[in-house]
Structure formats: C-alpha cells, structure tokens
Amino acid sequence: MRLRIFGILFLLIAGSAWAATQEGRAGSQQQVIYLVRHAEKRVDAGVEDKDPPLTDTGDARAQHLAYVLGDIGIDHIYTSDYRRTRQTGEPLAKKLGLNMQPYDPRALPAFAQQLQQLGGRILVVGHSNTTPQLVELLGGDGGAPIDEASEYDRLYILIRDGDRVTTLLQRFGSSGRRPQD
Numbered sequence: 001m002r003l004r005i006f007g008i009l010f011l012l013i014a015g016s017a018w019a020a021t022q023e024g025r026a027g028s029q030q031q032v033i034y035l036v037r038h039a040e041k042r043v044d045a046g047v048e049d050k051d052p053p054l055t056d057t058g059d060a061r062a063q064h065l066a067y068v069l070g071d072i073g074i075d076h077i078y079t080s081d082y083r084r085t086r087q088t089g090e091p092l093a094k095k096l097g098l099n100m101q102p103y104d105p106r107a108l109p110a111f112a113q114q115l116q117q118l119g120g121r122i123l124v125v126g127h128s129n130t131t132p133q134l135v136e137l138l139g140g141d142g143g144a145p146i147d148e149a150s151e152y153d154r155l156y157i158l159i160r161d162g163d164r165v166t167t168l169l170q171r172f173g174s175s176g177r178r179p180q181d
Helices: 002-022 056-069 083-096 108-117 131-137
Strands: 030-037 076-080 100-103 120-126 154-161 164-171
Touching: 030 131, 056 083, 076 083, 083 100, 083 120, 108 131, 120 131, 131 154
Parallel strands: 030 120, 076 100, 076 120
Antiparallel strands: 030 154, 154 164
16 A cells, blocks of 8 residues: 555656656646546435435545645646535645636536646546546546446546646555556
8 A cells, every 4th residue: 555655646746846847948838637536426225316425435535635636736626516526626625725616527628628728737526437538638548438336546647748748547545446467
C-alpha cells in the first residue's frame, strides 16, 4: 500500500514539477487536468435511486482524493450535478476553499472545449461512462472502459502543453482489485 501511495505521489509531483518547469516557455499554455469517476455510491436492492449518495467507503475514498490532490495547487473543481459527484469533490473543495462548478455530462464536447481554454490545474469528477470519453475529447488516452460495478479508483492525469497531451493513469484509495502485472 505504501508503495502504491508513493508511486501516485511521485507521479503527481513529477507531473506538477514538469508543468512548472514548462511555464516559462514563451506562448506555452500549461495545464494539468485530473479526472476521476465519483466514489462508491449507495445501491439499495430493490430501490432505484437516480441520485444516490456515497457509501461510507465512498466517503473515505473522497477524503483520500482530497489528501492526494490537496497540496498540488488545484485551481478549479468541476462536478456533474449529481450528489455522488459533488460528494466526491467536496472534501477537496473544502480543504482548498474552492467552489465546485457544475458541468453537463451530456454536453462533453462543449465542456472539453471550455476546459481547453483554462490554464492551471483542474479536477473533474464524472461517471464511469463519461470520464474516459472526456479524457479522449481532451486528447488523452481513455483506456479500457471503466467497470461500472466495481471500479472507482481510476485517476487520469492529463498534462497539456499546447497541442501535446500526456496521459498518466494511476489508482487512488483502497480497492479490492489486485494490481495487474
């Protein structure tokens, strides 16, 4: 577990340091975008809730996200207008004194264009079906589809330097899944 946390922190710091060293370049538009799916949501058998809250495990994952991203200089936090995404971004927003800004997950191309106009470091909290799609719209590699039933720990880090995008994929928080070889 410590090795995993060290690896995540190393990549976050390395990505931030790389972006910081590039900021002095003339005409450079540095940007680092962190994208996650919302944390674990409550699923009650026999009850269909279109806007469920997070579970205790989800709350713990959201707290861990605030810990991991809390000291890297996040400038903006965007969430879809669902309780589970807002609750995932809330601990970081409170820690940093930022307001979360809503976006429409049904209008991803327009949102991607909006994000591309911003600079700085941005967190986007989305859904299993929208997060990889948004990564791709931003020029990154969305990878394999997110497993709707069990995958809540994917953390994309997109480092944008003008038209060049580097995609890093990390895991955060505790998961029951075994790391792949």
